[in-house]
Amino acid sequence: MKIPVLYYHKIDYPKKDAVYKGLYVTPEQFKRQVSLLKFLGYDTVNPKEILSFIKGHKPPVKKPLLITFDDGYENNYLNAYPILKSAGFSSIIFVSSGFIGKKSVVSDERERVKENFLNKNEIKEMFKNGFFIGSHGINHYYLDRLEEGVLIGELIASKAYLEHIINAPVDFFSYPFGAYNPIVMRAVKNAGYTAAFTTASGRIEVGDNSFELKRIPVNGYNNILNFLLKIFF
């Protein structure tokens, strides 16, 4: 068995000036994908179950699936959360803590388009309703380019701030830009995280390194057929 971990950014309509229009999956596309997953018998699991699975334990459901979002855009709350909730699905949102509550700002130096980010209340509400919160650092930096002190600060302070917001441990991390190396991996582990997700494409298998977990990117260019192919192969 291999467990698919889907990886999204924005559930919204592409902005005219967006450089990476593929980062937008429209609410209609997302709804179709969630309905299809439901129809195929998938159930979303707690990210902790992924760790048990790679250590050789049996997952709690027949067809486990994890849905993840990176960056912490407000459209995750406005557009994705209602669709997931009505399907009985959950997800983990990897939030860049420095952007919490910010409106109309640029988070990604490659992207340049302005977005609104989740505020504390939205994060709290989703967490209370069975969604999971992970860290994506503070400033959305390339972690493999930072001095050690700055790197450690990004990892520890984002974790502490998110834990303060949800009043619960934040154990999962996702590397901004998918950028990591052995030093970054070790720092993430030393900061107290139990696992980290990359942007490398693939499904989760028994024996995987918990600080190098693969995901399946879903973008706005995927029609429903290649969405299906991505999950299966």
Ligand SMILES: [Zn+2]
């Ligand atoms: Zn990101």
